[in-house]
Amino acid sequence: MHTLGQVLVALVALIHVYVVLLEMVLWRTPRGRAAFGTTPEFAESTATLALNQGLYNGFLVAGLVWGLLASGDLQRQVETFFLACVAVAGLVGALTVSRRILLVQTVPAVLALAVVLASR
Template sequence: MHIAAQVLVALVALIHAYFLVLEMFLWDTARGRKVFGTTPAFSRESAPLAANQGLYNGFMAAGLVWSLIAGDPVAYQAQIFFLGCLIVAGVYGAATVNRKILLVQATPAAAALVLVLLAG
């Protein structure tokens, strides 16, 4: 159970590292506009906001990576904290921006949190 939990935590970290790249570096490109469904004008004007959002996703990924290399009890506590933050952010994003965020962000984090808690 512990290994499965760590693998899922790593996967969530990778997802959020990918969000960092999309939001910080690819936001105002054809790929970024396709992923987020934005127009060229909107992506150009909102690029600084997206980059800031991407940076926060990077911090979440970094926290999860730290939790994978730290020793217990810090690792366990950090995983609970960062996964909990991602779940809250995903639920809020789904309620205010796009329901897909619930599936892409909150669901993987929730699944990882369940495994982390079960592995205890």
């Protein structure tokens, strides 16, 4: 069960690596605009906001990786905290931006959190 939890934490981290790339690097590109359903004009006018948002998602990645590299009680505490942060951010995103965020961000984080908590 512990291994499954670590795989799920890594999956959540990888999802957020992709989000970081979309927001910080690909925001103005056709791929970035398609992912978020934006126009070229909107992407251009919000690029600095997306860069900032991508940085925050990068902090989530860093925390999840920290959890994966930690051991013992620290591992569980760090993973629990950062998975909860991802889940809450996903809920806010689903309420304010798109319900799709619930499936992409919140559901994987909640599943990983459930397994991490159940595995110890």
